[in-house]
Amino acid sequence: MALPAHVEPLERFWYYAFRVICALIFIFLIGPILVIIPLSFNAIPYFSFTPEMLSFDPAGYSTKWYKDFFTNPNWQGGVRNSFIIAFFATILSASLGTLAALGLSRPEMPFQKTFMALLISPMIVPLIISAAGMYFFYSDIGLASTHLGVIIAHAALGTPFVVITVTATLTGFDHSLTRAAASLGAPPHTVFFKVIMPLILPGIISGGLFAFITSFDEVVVVLFVGSYEQRTIPWQMFSGIREQISPTILAVATILVMISICLLATVELLRRRSERLRGLSPA
Amino acid sequence: MTDGTVANEGPLVTSDGRPLKQSLQAALKQKRRQAFMLTVPLLAFIFIFFIVPIIAMLWRSVENPEVPNYLPNTVAALQSWDEASGVLPGEDVYAAMVKDLQIGRENRTIGKVGRRLNYEIPGMSSLFKGSSRKAKNMTEAPFKDALIKASKKWEKLDVWQLIKRESGDLTASYYLSAMDLRFTPDGSVAAQPENRQIYIFLFQRTLIMSVVITGLCILLGFPIAYLLATIPMRYAGLLMILVLLPFWTSLLVRTTAWIALLQSQGVINDLLVAIGVVSDDGRLQLIHNKTGTFIAMTHILLPFMILPLYSVMKTIPPSYMRAARSMGATQWWAFYKVYFPLTLSGIGAGTILVFILSIGFYITPALVGGTSGTLISNFIANHVSVTLNWGLAAALGTMLLALVLVLYLIYDKIVGVDNMKMG
Numbered sequence: 001m002a003l004p005a006h007v008e009p010l011e012r013f014w015y016y017a018f019r020v021i022c023a024l025i026f027i028f029l030i031g032p033i034l035v036i037i038p039l040s041f042n043a044i045p046y047f048s049f050t051p052e053m054l055s056f057d058p059a060g061y062s063t064k065w066y067k068d069f070f071t072n073p074n075w076q077g078g079v080r081n082s083f084i085i086a087f088f089a090t091i092l093s094a095s096l097g098t099l100a101a102l103g104l105s106r107p108e109m110p111f112q113k114t115f116m117a118l119l120i121s122p123m124i125v126p127l128i129i130s131a132a133g134m135y136f137f138y139s140d141i142g143l144a145s146t147h148l149g150v151i152i153a154h155a156a157l158g159t160p161f162v163v164i165t166v167t168a169t170l171t172g173f174d175h176s177l178t179r180a181a182a183s184l185g186a187p188p189h190t191v192f193f194k195v196i197m198p199l200i201l202p203g204i205i206s207g208g209l210f211a212f213i214t215s216f217d218e219v220v221v222v223l224f225v226g227s228y229e230q231r232t233i234p235w236q237m238f239s240g241i242r243e244q245i246s247p248t249i250l251a252v253a254t255i256l257v258m259i260s261i262c263l264l265a266t267v268e269l270l271r272r273r274s275e276r277l278r279g280l281s282p283a
Numbered sequence: 284m285t286d287g288t289v290a291n292e293g294p295l296v297t298s299d300g301r302p303l304k305q306s307l308q309a310a311l312k313q314k315r316r317q318a319f320m321l322t323v324p325l326l327a328f329i330f331i332f333f334i335v336p337i338i339a340m341l342w343r344s345v346e347n348p349e350v351p352n353y354l355p356n357t358v359a360a361l362q363s364w365d366e367a368s369g370v371l372p373g374e375d376v377y378a379a380m381v382k383d384l385q386i387g388r389e390n391r392t393i394g395k396v397g398r399r400l401n402y403e404i405p406g407m408s409s410l411f412k413g414s415s416r417k418a419k420n421m422t423e424a425p426f427k428d429a430l431i432k433a434s435k436k437w438e439k440l441d442v443w444q445l446i447k448r449e450s451g452d453l454t455a456s457y458y459l460s461a462m463d464l465r466f467t468p469d470g471s472v473a474a475q476p477e478n479r480q481i482y483i484f485l486f487q488r489t490l491i492m493s494v495v496i497t498g499l500c501i502l503l504g505f506p507i508a509y510l511l512a513t514i515p516m517r518y519a520g521l522l523m524i525l526v527l528l529p530f531w532t533s534l535l536v537r538t539t540a541w542i543a544l545l546q547s548q549g550v551i552n553d554l555l556v557a558i559g560v561v562s563d564d565g566r567l568q569l570i571h572n573k574t575g576t577f578i579a580m581t582h583i584l585l586p587f588m589i590l591p592l593y594s595v596m597k598t599i600p601p602s603y604m605r606a607a608r609s610m611g612a613t614q615w616w617a618f619y620k621v622y623f624p625l626t627l628s629g630i631g632a633g634t635i636l637v638f639i640l641s642i643g644f645y646i647t648p649a650l651v652g653g654t655s656g657t658l659i660s661n662f663i664a665n666h667v668s669v670t671l672n673w674g675l676a677a678a679l680g681t682m683l684l685a686l687v688l689v690l691y692l693i694y695d696k697i698v699g700v701d702n703m704k705m706g
Contacts, residue, residue: 011614022510025503029585030525032540033532035550039543047543048553096325103321108314115322117695122333124691126643128660129337129680132667136343137336156333159325217533220645224667237535241542241650250543253536260531264524 033257040065040250047247065251075252078236085147085232086215089154094208097162104163105170123160127220130157135224145227153221158211165210169203169274202274206267213263344677347454349399350446353392354383358450366444367469377427384418402672403445403456410436441468457678482679489659492576493641499581500637501630504588512596530586538647541579545569571653579651584640588633595629628697635694639687659683
């Protein structure tokens with residue numbers, strides 16, 4: 001979209017106006033996320049920039065909200081629960097989801113569309129309905145307010161992402177590779193671990209990361225199915241925002257933004273690697 | 284295979300002597316079974332821990348166990364009473380009610396009946412609580428006079444009509460409530476009184492707000508997707524990060540950020556005061572109302588519009604626009620007649636995706652919506668955990684779910700679920 005030298009003034013005007021509009025929308029997209037980072041270093045419990053901060057006076061800045069986060073048992077319990085729940089939910093959804101994707105992507109699979117729609121449903125059903133349903137049902141079978149209950153609930157919400165990404169990785173998968181391996185005498189599990197697995201691993205990992213972040217960010221289901229004992233970081237943030245809003249929440253938000261940046265980079269690298277391996281894009 | 288090389292009569296057979304057709308069919312069947320077996324664990328998991336809970340919850344919208352289970356004698360006695368006759372039930376019904384009240388008080392179930400009937404006629408909860416306390420001492424007839432002495436409400440016809448109407452195992456009254464309707468005492472359906480009409484309004488508000496948010500997303504998402512699709516790859520990759528980072532950032536983090544920005548003592552108001560747009564005591568109320576919900580939800584859902592739009596625009600060859608220009612179209616005309624129609628499938632996909640997500644939103648409206656910016660989900664949550672009117676929550680949930688499923692089917696028709704792209 002480079003601008004040729006001979007364009008009319010009006011066109012030139014629109015060219016720059018369009019760029020300015022886009023810049024403003026980008027500020028809208030990214031600005032709020034960037035603003036909370038300096039605010040989390042505020043020395044006083046105030047959600048805006050103080051005069052001291054604006055004049056870059058060191059006294060206006062403080063790391064005490066981070067200290068609060070790292071020492072407060074409410075938050076530390078939340079961190080521990082978040083990682084435990086997200087870890088096991090990811091293992092569960094990645095293994096079940098990968099198996100199902102292997103079956104769904106076979107051309108012989110019966111009722112492929114119906115099953116796919118069924119397996120994607122946790123992504124479509126509004127969260128409040130899933131959460132309410134799980135709350136009633138898990139209470140009846142004794143899973144409410146247990147770690148296992150929250151893990152199962154989060155795994156159910158995470159599986160569609162694994163199914164979608166692994167199925168996507170398997171499109172264009174050359175099935176003659178598995179037949180070649182089998183004809184050379186490899187038993188099914190060797191074919192899976194030596195041939196299929198290395199090729200679809202990027203898909204499994206990025207699907208797993210989606211499942212992880214789904215569980216890690218999820219708050220509605222954990223509010224209903226869990227209790228204080230299962231409090232996760234989002235649970236703690238939600239109740240924090242509702243009760244007394246403290247800049248510790250901004251510190252936590254900043255840390256979470258850093259984690260998302262790392263995850264984003266990982267998924268992006270994996271996607272490129274997977275496309276290269278499958279020959280979909282030049283190296 | 285030419286004539287003469289194989290001296291075969293009849294069908295082809297495999298080495299073990301079975302007809303080839305049969306053998307191939309058996310192999311295909313086995314492959315189908317294998318493929319299916321791979322999906323069984325996940326299907327079972329989703330079915331047990333996701334589908335069944337939702338169906339069980341939706342069932343609560345028609346389920347009506349309280350009156351038949353906890354007032355069994357009254358229900359049996361009411362069988363022979365004609366609710367349209369205009370006269371109160373006879374002594375036998377009152378006797379049965381006293382018995383049910385005594386049993387219900389002992390088993391602590393009478394409160395449930397009271398709460399259930401209170402949804403239909405306010406004041407029923409206290410009536411049942413108070414009367415069950417007094418029913419303890421009612422040991423001999425006439426029970427009718429004794430009950431009416433305990434509370435005047437027992438000589439009201441509509442109380443008995445209500446009990447008889449709700450004595451079945453299933454009820455439609457939750458759905459009626461969810462649609463701002465109610466049963467009149469004579470059993471026909473009528474609109475709720477004005478001051479109790481809320482849910483139709485709420486559904487309308489949810490739909491209107493979702494339409495506005497989706498419109499805002501198209502308006503803001505289209506230029507960005509267009510820019511990303513038309514600038515050189517190396518810049519597009521970098522700018523894409525600005526779209527993907529919000530997409531990957533926790534919903535709560537983004538909502539928190541908007542709270543910090545939009546508060547009356549927050550960054551935006553401070554900025555506006557500093558540059559003199561508003562006075563210090565004229566700070567704008569940007570949060571805890573519709574404005575807050577609009578801004579925060581548009582920000583959260585914008586990437587869901589940009590990503591499908593971008594993937595469609597990426598496939599439009601730039602030569603189309605050049606061809607149109609070279610044949611004399613102005614830039615706008617070429618855009619309007621050539622480029623824009625080609626993006627419609629992307630707009631469709633993004634629109635339905637954003638719309639589906641926004642009508643089910645809960646967290647963000649709960650935190651920034653105040654009372655005027657909350658959506659139907661917030662009321663469902665409120666009925667589940669605060670008012671404990673689970674039947675009404677389930678009825679509202681079923682209606683919301685039906686709406687979402689219809690939209691999902693349309694989305695599936697337009698885009699196909701398996702083409703859903705993420706990241």
